[in-house]
Amino acid sequence: MLCPSSEQLVMGATKLTAHSWDQEYDLLVLPLLEDEQPAYILYRLDSTNNQGYEWILLAWSPEPSPVRQKMLYAATRATLKKEFGGGHIKDEIFGTTRVQTGISMGTKKQTLQGVAFPLHRDAVRALEQFREKRLTYVQLEIDFPNEMIKLSSTVPTELKDLPKRIPSDSPRYHFFLYKHNHEGRYLESTVFIYSMPGYKCSIRERMLYSSCKSPLLDTVENHLQIQITKKVEIDNGEELTSDFLYEEVHPKQHGDRQTLTKSKGPAGKRGGPQDGTSPRERWR
Template sequence: MTFRIYIICFCVQVQTEVSVDTKHQTLQGVAFPIAKEALQALEKLKNKQLNYVQLQIDIKNETIVLASTLPTELKDLPKRIPKDSARYHFFLYKHSHEGDHLESIVFIYSMPGYMCSIRERMLYSSCKSPLLEIVERQLWMQIIRKIEIGDGDELTPEFLYEEVHPKQHAHKQSFAKPKGPAGKRGIRRLIRGPAETETPTD
């Protein structure tokens, strides 16, 4: 009985390794080949000839292919996110910040949770880092922000702006006003209890 259990476990392990062992496996993930059309679209995006590129994994052929290059404004971005499959999105985010007009490339990894199969979730997650490494180091594309979402409705103008320009002092503000020394500004000590209202100070 023990021998049979060992054989079953061994077979499952081998099948898993074969399904994951693809064209090129790295410590960071699995590097699938990127189709020529996808690379050309990314080059055009880098040169601002396109403002949106969507990539998908051809699971059968173990390749990253081009899915869409539709011209996309910020208001259209949520519509580009599939609700039943994962995707990689590169978006040229045009906006103003502190009086400056900026055009920043944002990477969005959309994964609609359990609407996808386990294999699809595993492959998209494993291929993400190698894909970004190729885009940043070989295509020399500067990605200002990498975002992961589950639903396109999350991509509101406010959300994207705060992701690209996070409020660095948001947490510090809650600690910015320490309590004054005891015996001063006594009028604020009224909230601590009636006993402390006897000796208010100027």
Template sequence: MFLALVVTPELRDFLAWARGGAVRLIKVRIQDEQLVLGAHREPGQSWDRDYDRFLLPLLDPQEPCYVLYRLDSRNALGFEWLFLSWSPDQSPVKDKMVYAATRATVKKEFGGGHVKYEMFGTTEEDVCLSGYQRHVSSFCGPAPLTQAEQELQRIKLTEVTSENSVDSKHQTLQGLAFPMQETAREALLQLAQKKINYLQLRLDVKRETIELVHSQPTDTRDLPCRVPKDTPRYHFFLYKHLHEGDYLESIVFIYSMPGYSCSVKERMLYSSCKSRLLEEAERDCQLQVVKKLEIDDGDDLTEDFLYEEVHPKQHAFKQAFAKPRGPAGKRGHKRLIKGPDEVVQDG
């Protein structure tokens, strides 16, 4: 587990002062296991004219960082800000993990109410002005509701109007993402480092978050009893096994949904949040998931089942030899072939 990083007093004082609007950009780095001020820029022109010329030169292609960029819009607390997490592909995996695990700390220290948008980028194309504009446009919508509220509203309508058919039971919502609690994120980072071998996550529907249920040590034989019989769950398991003489450790994602004992709303929320959870786990926590499974009963999770799913057999289909068909129509006179001392007669 990563240690909690300390915010230096200088950075804390600077953030408090900068919220007043005298600063356009703040770069925050990790140095000697502390969060420190990397650089800052004062406003020059409008926010969009300052954006590329201030931001891009400060991004190191090999070192992650956080950037707080002040917009010109305001809310009840003052100026609104963009919170950017920069994690270039060429930076070390350990550095990426440390920054991913510390992002929530930086946001909390600055004050989440001041942050209007959050972005994550690995290339300049992701975070330049045009990348920011693409990011913002994806969040624009006509209704004054959060994305989660809109999805829940659609779910309620579906529960009332949908028929009890196979098609209606399997309707899913695309793109819904509940934020992960810090304990869940830390557990995923520990799994990526193979410090733990199992973790289980659940949706907190009221708070609209993903939270850690537990991360108890688990062998393959223990998996069936980890799966609840009455509620959905997400599971990540480090499957240790031998394959063709090689020892392998493969991370398997298991989405357990115990049939229709769950409500329509619960099924749709879990189904919708699944892809975004996996995307965040693989991108931010560097988790290499080799197999994604969906089950309705934990008893399915046997050693043989997991092995065949992770290493499916290559079926080779050989076509049986077919005797050539003779010419159509009359096949000519029959012949009777006898032994060497017998006479051969034509039919």
């Protein structure tokens, strides 16, 4: 546990573990949270990558804490990640209340492996109609009580309507039939959009939506046989301009037949970055 003090981070506490990470999370982490003291907690997982053990970074910033402490805390976060080694951090949790920092046992056991929640039959039917181009838009959401992915919307959607389909306070999965012209050819491209409005969502929502994403795409691509041209991740619907979507599907540095690219480079003016790269890296 690290606490911002004066102009540096100081060690607040350390704990030894004896069991698996999911068994001891609540016991070791939650008691460290003070009502008026921001802190960073680095919690080691049992999994490893090529750099060693993977960790969860818990950023704790309680509402009652003094403004000066909050400012100092916010200013040190990037430095902490850099010095610790960003490659070691598997997940990040941000919380202002203890409820936001809690992770259910089911989530803890599955979050780093990917959660294969089943698709509700209505969602499957809608995706099949989308594959046949009888629908232009399908929105899916997680049904938490029943642990499945259900249909949320199939309202007819054109490009100009797309930003309005993105909820501002909850995550969603979207499948959009992007109709456009490219180099004199008319194309209909399937774009998968994962919308995640940051910390407006609970930690449980963020972790489950992230964990369910890959198994969902595996089902859609390999079982329902829907060919996805591009996968993007956004924070809000305002990002979905016509120029943005066109440049995601047709990056200037690649031909229109090069798909599923990982775009890199600095962000430019939305809708028209001069170097032809995507405004942000969109898929991992």
